Amino acid sequence: MKQKEIYIDPSLNLETQRMVEKYFAIKTVVGIEGFVYSEGEFLKRYKNSYMMNDLRTASFYAIYQVDHCENCRQSYELLINSRSQLSNYIQASHKICNTCLCYQASTENFLGYRMK
Numbered sequence: 001m002k003q004k005e006i007y008i009d010p011s012l013n014l015e016t017q018r019m020v021e022k023y024f025a026i027k028t029v030v031g032i033e034g035f036v037y038s039e040g041e042f043l044k045r046y047k048n049s050y051m052m053n054d055l056r057t058a059s060f061y062a063i064y065q066v067d068h069c070e071n072c073r074q075s076y077e078l079l080i081n082s083r084s085q086l087s088n089y090i091q092a093s094h095k096i097c098n099t100c101l102c103y104q105a106s107t108e109n110f111l112g113y114r115m116k
């Protein structure tokens, strides 16, 4: 799973755009991709800033490329809005693409049950 690109609403203030870039900035150490700034460092720097406030309504995300769907084996892209969403995804036991997810959901509906 690799970060491909970061999307930030271009109408946002430049400082806020830079802050989002820093939030998602990654470095690769011994082949493992990680964030440049820790969540703590980041908060310390931007807590109570107007940029942080801007983010509440801003549109931004990082696009991640996932090597393969566990169901159809195709690679796919994933939009990530926050680090917690990313870590939840990394820890998820079953990683499948949206196409398979939709198919699975409709099959479950058809069969009359849902996985909790």
Ligand SMILES: [Zn+2]
Pocket (backbone or CB within 6 Å): 069, 070, 071, 072, 073, 074, 096, 097, 098, 099, 100, 101
């Ligand atoms: Zn799939």
